Amino acid sequence: MLERFKVAEEDRIYVTEATINAATKSIFQALGVPEREASIASDVLISNDLRGIETHGVSNMLRNYVAGYQDGRLTPAPEVVITRETETTLVVDGGGGLGVHVAPDVMDKVIAKAEKYGLGAACVTNVGHMGASGYHAMKAMDHDMIGLAMSTSGSSVTLPTFGAIPRLGTNPIAWAVPANKMPPFVFDVGTSQIARNKFTLAKRVGAKLEPGWVAGADGIPIMEEMDVPDQFGPPWLLPLGGTRENGSHKGYGLGSVVDILGSILTGIGPGFIALTPGFHLMAYKIDAFVDPGKFKDDMDVFLKGLADTTPATDQERVVYPGLLEAESESERKISGIPYHVEVIEWFEQIASELGLNYSLRN
Amino acid sequence: MLERFKVAEEDRIYVTEATINAATKSIFQALGVPEREASIASDVLISNDLRGIETHGVSNMLRNYVAGYQDGRLTPAPEVVITRETETTLVVDGGGGLGVHVAPDVMDKVIAKAEKYGLGAACVTNVGHMGASGYHAMKAMDHDMIGLAMSTSGSSVTLPTFGAIPRLGTNPIAWAVPANKMPPFVFDVGTSQIARNKFTLAKRVGAKLEPGWVAGADGIPIMEEMDVPDQFGPPWLLPLGGTRENGSHKGYGLGSVVDILGSILTGIGPGFIALTPGFHLMAYKIDAFVDPGKFKDDMDVFLKGLADTTPATDQERVVYPGLLEAESESERKISGIPYHVEVIEWFEQIASELGLNYSLRN
Numbered sequence: 001m002l003e004r005f006k007v008a009e010e011d012r013i014y015v016t017e018a019t020i021n022a023a024t025k026s027i028f029q030a031l032g033v034p035e036r037e038a039s040i041a042s043d044v045l046i047s048n049d050l051r052g053i054e055t056h057g058v059s060n061m062l063r064n065y066v067a068g069y070q071d072g073r074l075t076p077a078p079e080v081v082i083t084r085e086t087e088t089t090l091v092v093d094g095g096g097g098l099g100v101h102v103a104p105d106v107m108d109k110v111i112a113k114a115e116k117y118g119l120g121a122a123c124v125t126n127v128g129h130m131g132a133s134g135y136h137a138m139k140a141m142d143h144d145m146i147g148l149a150m151s152t153s154g155s156s157v158t159l160p161t162f163g164a165i166p167r168l169g170t171n172p173i174a175w176a177v178p179a180n181k182m183p184p185f186v187f188d189v190g191t192s193q194i195a196r197n198k199f200t201l202a203k204r205v206g207a208k209l210e211p212g213w214v215a216g217a218d219g220i221p222i223m224e225e226m227d228v229p230d231q232f233g234p235p236w237l238l239p240l241g242g243t244r245e246n247g248s249h250k251g252y253g254l255g256s257v258v259d260i261l262g263s264i265l266t267g268i269g270p271g272f273i274a275l276t277p278g279f280h281l282m283a284y285k286i287d288a289f290v291d292p293g294k295f296k297d298d299m300d301v302f303l304k305g306l307a308d309t310t311p312a313t314d315q316e317r318v319v320y321p322g323l324l325e326a327e328s329e330s331e332r333k334i335s336g337i338p339y340h341v342e343v344i345e346w347f348e349q350i351a352s353e354l355g356l357n358y359s360l361r362n
Numbered sequence: 363m364l365e366r367f368k369v370a371e372e373d374r375i376y377v378t379e380a381t382i383n384a385a386t387k388s389i390f391q392a393l394g395v396p397e398r399e400a401s402i403a404s405d406v407l408i409s410n411d412l413r414g415i416e417t418h419g420v421s422n423m424l425r426n427y428v429a430g431y432q433d434g435r436l437t438p439a440p441e442v443v444i445t446r447e448t449e450t451t452l453v454v455d456g457g458g459g460l461g462v463h464v465a466p467d468v469m470d471k472v473i474a475k476a477e478k479y480g481l482g483a484a485c486v487t488n489v490g491h492m493g494a495s496g497y498h499a500m501k502a503m504d505h506d507m508i509g510l511a512m513s514t515s516g517s518s519v520t521l522p523t524f525g526a527i528p529r530l531g532t533n534p535i536a537w538a539v540p541a542n543k544m545p546p547f548v549f550d551v552g553t554s555q556i557a558r559n560k561f562t563l564a565k566r567v568g569a570k571l572e573p574g575w576v577a578g579a580d581g582i583p584i585m586e587e588m589d590v591p592d593q594f595g596p597p598w599l600l601p602l603g604g605t606r607e608n609g610s611h612k613g614y615g616l617g618s619v620v621d622i623l624g625s626i627l628t629g630i631g632p633g634f635i636a637l638t639p640g641f642h643l644m645a646y647k648i649d650a651f652v653d654p655g656k657f658k659d660d661m662d663v664f665l666k667g668l669a670d671t672t673p674a675t676d677q678e679r680v681v682y683p684g685l686l687e688a689e690s691e692s693e694r695k696i697s698g699i700p701y702h703v704e705v706i707e708w709f710e711q712i713a714s715e716l717g718l719n720y721s722l723r724n
Contacts, residue, residue: 086480088450089650118448119481123651146622163671163680175619185622187615193608210607219674240602240609245572246555247602247613253549253683254616257537259664260508260547267652270664288451289485290629302621302632309525312581318525321615 007054007205007340014336015344015360021046023347023358024058030354031069032076037101041065044100044131049337052328053188056132059204059343060197065098065129066350074098074128080105088117091266094127099151102127103136103279110283111143118288123266124279129154133174134188140283141178144292148282149174152262152271158192158237161244161252164219166236167272170196171258176322178286179299182307183326191255192237203228204340212242369416369567369702376698377706377722383408385709385720386420392716393431394438399463403427406462406493411699414690415550418494421566421705422559427460427491428712436460436490442467450479453628456489461513464489465498465641472645473505480650485628486641491516495536496550502645503540506654510644511536514624514633520554520599523606523614526581528598529634532558533620538684540648541661544669545688553617554599565590566702574604 021042028038049057068074078097082090090109094102106122113120130136133149140147153169160167172195174188190196193213202209211223214235221243222235229235240251259271261280268274286292309318332338344360351358383404390400411419430436440459444452452471456464468484475482492498495511502509515531522529534557536550555575564571573585576597583605584597591597602613621633623642630636648654671680694700706722713720 084651086647086650088480089647091651117479117481118450119479119483121481121646146627160668160671160680160682162673162677163668164674165672167668167671175622177622185618187619189612189615191612212608215674218676219672220676240612242608246574246604246608249683250551250553250602251609251612253551256547256664256668256682257549260537260539260661261646264657264660264664265508265646265648265651267656267660269660270667272667273663284483284623284627285448285451286627288448289446289453289627294629295626298626298629298631299622301635302618302626305632305634306522306525306529306618309522309529310527310581311524312526312577314580314582315524318522320522320618321611 007338011340012338013341013344013361014338016336017046017050017333019358019360020049020058020337023351023356023360024062026356026358027062027066027350027354030356031066033101034077037077040101040104041098044104044135047135048132050329050332051325052332053132053134053325055195055197055201059339060200061129061131063346065100068098068128078102088113088119088121090122092122092124094124096126096128098128099124099130099277099279100128103130103149103281104139106279107136107139107147107149107281107283110281111140111145114145114283114285115143118285119283121280121282123262124281125266125268125276127277127279129277130279132188133172134176134186136281137174137176137188138184138186141176141184143283144178144286146284146286147176150258150262150280152259152274152278153196154271154275154277156272156275157196157233158239158255159215159219161239161248162219164215164217166233168192168239168252168255168259169271170237171255171262171271173254173258177299178296179303180296182300182303184322185299185303185320186322186325188321191240191251191258193240193242193251194237196237199228204342212238212246214238369700373702374700375703375706375723376700378698379408379412379695381720381722382411382420382699385718385722386424388718388720389424389428389712389716392718393428395463396439399439402463402466403460406466406497409497410494412691412694413687414694415494415496415687417557417559417563421701422562423491423493425708427462430460430490440464450475450481450483452484454484454486456486458488458490460490461486461492461639461641462490465492465511465643466501468641469498469501469509469511469643469645472643473502473507476507476645476647477505480647481645483642483644485624486643487628487630487638489639489641491639492641494550495534496538496548498643499536499538499550500546500548503538503546505645506540506648508646508648509538510642512620512624512642514621514636514640515558516633516637516639518634518637519558519595520601520617521577521581523601523610524581526577526579528595530554530601530614530617530621531633532599533617533624533633535616535620539661540658541665542658544662544665546684547661547665547682548684548687550683553602553613553620555602555604555613556599558599561590566704574600574608576600
C-alpha cells in the first residue's frame, strides 16, 4: 500500500491478533453466524489486517457486514447448495451468506477436485462480499497447489476505457503460489486503478487521489491530484492503466475477464445487471505439471531474483507481490495490529449495541 | 492499436488474404516445415494481420522465424512429445519447433481434456515463439469453451516496479470468450506497457514512445515522449501501469503470473534463467458451469452494454477487447491487408533468396 494510506502514528492503537480476532468473532456470533463460520470469517479479516491489507480488514468491511446482517441483506446461517457439478467444476448457491466464510468452504471443494483430477474450479453466486480474494487463493498453497480467486463487486463503479458510465466493479483477482524458503507469491489486486473502499481509507487518513485514478461525469480522466469525493460517484474509477495511452484498455479487459468468469459464468449475467457479487475460484495441482519440490525451489530462485534486483537509483529496494505482506504479518504478530482510533471507537460502540464485553485498549 | 502505429496511407500496399497466406506458407515450406504445419503457421500470422494485430503478423515476426530456421535455432519438423499427463493436464516438449504451429496442436489436446472433464490445461517448453496468444485462446470458442493462452518471452526486457534491471519478458496473456450475435471477447495483451516489437513498428512508421512506457538504465521511468531507441535496451520496458503511483505493481504482478504458469510450471525455471519461451494454455468448458446458450446470450448483453456505453465527451465510441479486431477482419477480408512497402520488399527479397515465385503487387 502507498505510504499515504497508512494510519498516522499518533492516531494508532495497537491491538493483538488474538484480541481483535476474538472481538470480531463475537460480533459475528452476536449477529447469528454459527461458531465455525464466525471463526472462519474473523480469520479472513484479521489475516488481511495482519498482512497490511487494511482496505479489506475490520476497519472498512466489518461495519458493512454488520449493517448487512441487521437489515436482512445477509443470511447469518445460510444453506449453501451445489447447483451444478462435474469432475473438476462446481457451481454453488451461497444461500445469501457472507462470502468471507462461504468462499473458504467452496475453495476446499475446489482443492479436493484438483487433488483428484489436476485442476478444479468453482463459480459462486447468491453470496455476499468475499473479504479479500488473496486469502481464498492462498488456501491452495498448503496443498502444493496454485490458487486463483476472483470476485465481481456487486456494483458498477469502474469506467470502460473511453466511457462516461461505469460498467464494471473493482473486480479483484488474486493468484497465490507457494515457494520453499521465500515468502509465497500472493498477487491480489483490483482491476481498477484503486479499490473503491480506498476512498474511505484515504478520507480517514486525509490522503488525496492521484492524477489518472478517476474521471468526472464527462468520462475524461482527471489528471490532477484531488480530494476524496464525499459521496458515491461520479467521479468514477478508471481501469488499471488510467488513460488509453497508458494502457487502460488492458485494465478494462482484465476487469471484464473477472466479470465473465465471476458473474456471467455463474449464470447471473453481467455484473452491471446482476448487481450482486459472483466468485470464481480455482486450484492447479502443481504435481500435475512438475515435481512440487522442484517447482518450489524454482519459485525461490524467481522470487529471490526479483527481490535482489538492483533498485532504481531513487528507490531503496525491489519487492514482489506478497513480500511486504509477509513482512507485515511477521511484525504485526509480535507488535500487534495498528488501528485508527476511530475504528476502535466503532468497536466500542458496536459492543455496547450488541451487549458484548471486550476491551481493545490495554 | 493506437493510431500512430498504423502504416501511413502512402506507404501501404494492399494484398489479399489468400495471396499473402500462400506466399507465407511457401516460405515455411521452403525452409523445411511440413505442409500441414506450414498451413497452420500461415493461418496464425495472417489471422493476426487480418485482425489488425500487425505487431504479430508477417511484418515483424516472419523474418525472425526465417532467421531462426536458417541459423538452426528452430527445428522445421519437430518431434513433439508429451512428457507428463493427467486427466486434465499435459506438459509438452515442443521439439524445438515454432510455437506458431506447435501451440494449436497442443490447444486441441487441451480442448479434448476440457470436453471430457470440464477443464484442461497444458504447459509447453522447448518451443519457439507462439505468434500471438489470442489465436490459440480463440480456438476454444468453437467448442463452446473459454480459452486462455500465456507465453513467456524468452528474454528479459521488462523491469519490476522500482527495479533497474529487467527480470520479465513482455509476457502476453489472452482470454477468448464466445458470444452469440456479438463479435467475441478476445483480450490479448502484453503485461508490459507496450510490446517490445512495437519498437520495430514504431520505427518503421516514425512514431514516438509515450511518457511512462520505458525507464533508462537508472530504472527511473522516463516521463517525456522519446524517440524509439536504435538498439536493444536500456531503455527497458515498464510493466503495465508505468509508475507505482499509477499501478505498475499490478502489471508487474500479472507479468510474474505469466512467468510462473508459462515457465516455472513447465519445469524450465524462471523466465530470466530459462531465456526461452514457455506456454500455458487452458480451456474451460462452459457447460461445466452454465448452459452455453444462456452464457452466450448473456455475453451478448455484456458486450453490447459495453459497446453502447455513453462515451466520454472527447471520444467517439466505447469498444471492448476483440471488437475493433473483428471489424478489421471483416474489412480486410474484402479490401485486403495493408502492408508497409518495406514489408513487401522483404517478401520479394526472400522469394529470390529461396527461389520462390509469388507476386504480392497487383
